[in-house]
Amino acid sequence: MIPDRTGIVVGYRTWRVIPSGWIAPSESLHAQTGHKSWSTTGPTVAVCPPRVQADPNKPLLVQSACETSPEFGCSCGLYARYEPTTETQPLPYVAGSVLAWGRVVHHEKRSFFRAEKALPVAFVRPRGGGGMFPKEAEAKILRVAEELGAGLVDGPEELREYTEREARGW
Numbered sequence: 001m002i003p004d005r006t007g008i009v010v011g012y013r014t015w016r017v018i019p020s021g022w023i024a025p026s027e028s029l030h031a032q033t034g035h036k037s038w039s040t041t042g043p044t045v046a047v048c049p050p051r052v053q054a055d056p057n058k059p060l061l062v063q064s065a066c067e068t069s070p071e072f073g074c075s076c077g078l079y080a081r082y083e084p085t086t087e088t089q090p091l092p093y094v095a096g097s098v099l100a101w102g103r104v105v106h107h108e109k110r111s112f113f114r115a116e117k118a119l120p121v122a123f124v125r126p127r128g129g130g131g132m133f134p135k136e137a138e139a140k141i142l143r144v145a146e147e148l149g150a151g152l153v154d155g156p157e158e159l160r161e162y163t164e165r166e167a168r169g170w
């Protein structure tokens with residue numbers, strides 16, 4: 001399921017935790033924007049969503065999705081940055097790291113990449129809360145981390161050390 005270490009890219013990103021008790025932990029780790037949830041049992045695989053072009057003067061056009069996500073001319077894929085954010089993420093947002101592999105499109109100037117597959121490896125422990133249900137959100141991210149076997153760290157430097165150590169272990 002996970003390739004040898006030479007094919008691994010380390011990345012950092014922010015997720016949004018859905019605190020609601022009505023939503024299973026397995027559906028609770030979302031991209032920062034949008035409603036696509038990440039797997040909490042293993043690697044997440046990028047899917048390119050079909051796009052609908054709605055021009056009132058033309059028939060509705062549904063563009064085909066990329067055959068392999070991510071493609072160069074598209075915005076699909078699993079996003080991550082090369083460096084951890086130094087900003088504290090208030091709940092329901094949570095910063096963390098991934099190991100990514102498969103097809104990877106690097107965006108050097110903007111210092112992020114888009115990957116085909118990614119596995120969260122650690123999260124920065126939430127520190128108090130914003131959001132509507134900070135206690136629930138915190139409980140949820142602890143459950144999600146446990147399900148993923150991901151680490152919990154106290155800040156960006158520890159996140160980087162933990163993640164680089166994990167990457168060497170693959």
Ligand SMILES: [Zn+2]
Nearest residue numbers: 048066074076
């Ligand atoms: Zn695409």
